[in-house]
């Protein structure tokens with residue numbers, strides 16, 4: 232089975248590829264911007280291709296050359312503020328590249344799995360299940376929703392894995408994430424301001440990878456919400472990290488979203504209802520505390 236994965240160097244990409252490589256039964260063609268930052272042991276079934284997703288001709292040519300059975304499209308412009316500051320680039324990556332991949336997939340008749348986000352929703356009435364009506368409040372969400380719609384109308388066998396506030400251990404060359412940011416600041420005794428008017432279901436990246444692999448193995452069609460099962464505000468999450476680590480909770484100041492002037496508006500109350508994934512895929516994510524323990528222990532050991 233030949234797989235083509237975009238976003239290999241990203242947080243999800245690196246964990247997903249390690250899990251896929253461990254399965255040992257796939258021929259993996261993985262793509263990322265620039266040099267390969269993914270470590271996947273000594274397996275010889277992985278080929279890395281440097282590929283700028285905005286080079287649409289190269290994207291199509293590579294897919295047609297590889298002839299994958301399955302495409303997992305995880306690469307994206309993922310920062311809402313970057314998308315607000317440069318909507319044209321955001322559109323090029325999130326919409327344009329998805330269109331190119333879909334055109335190529337129509338020729339190779341590949342099963343297409345697209346990774347999307349809770350930011351397709353406006354955050355008025357989360358947590359959301361898969362039947363909820365999207366209504367994004369920023370460019371990032373709009374670009375991801377448009378890409379979703381193109382996937383759904385592609386005529387391909389398709390699936391969409393939406394996820395929420397992903398956390399995990401840092402990958403080589405990768406960005407930090409909220410959990411590691413809180414841990415790093417509190418460890419140094421630095422005060423932080425954290426919002427208490429947004430709600431999420433934080434997702435452990437290894438669970439997200441497992442969920443996507445389950446979707447792929449079951450060859451499902453449609454939208455699946457793949458997130459953690461526990462709901463919290465970022466402030467509550469920060470307090471939990473402090474409690475697990477024995478840090479001073481007084482370092483955390485509770486604020487509302489309007490404290491921060493940011494280029495991109497955030498949806499307030501998102502988070503996902505994951506019953507469909509549990510029922511149809513056998514998806515069982517770790518509880519929030521369990522996931523945090525794993526990540527914080529590893530983060531501590533690599534300090």
Ligand SMILES: NC(=O)c1ccc[n+]([C@@H]2O[C@H](COP(=O)([O-])OP(=O)(O)OC[C@H]3O[C@@H](n4cnc5c(N)ncnc54)[C@H](OP(=O)(O)O)[C@@H]3O)[C@@H](O)[C@H]2O)c1
Pocket residue numbers: 238239240241242243244263264265282283284285304305306307308309324346347348349375393394395396397398405406
């Ligand atoms: N992280 C979250 O909390 C979260 C929440 C909801 C949904 N998602 C979705 O999950 C997916 C994976 O995100 P992630 O968390 O792994 O984010 P990430 O770490 O930012 O990974 C995204 C990857 O896309 C790559 N990329 C961006 N522009 C590119 C281009 N022009 N050509 C080639 N590659 C390009 C980035 O390359 P560089 O590394 O070289 O910059 C990066 O490796 C995305 O579709 C995202 O929308 C993430």
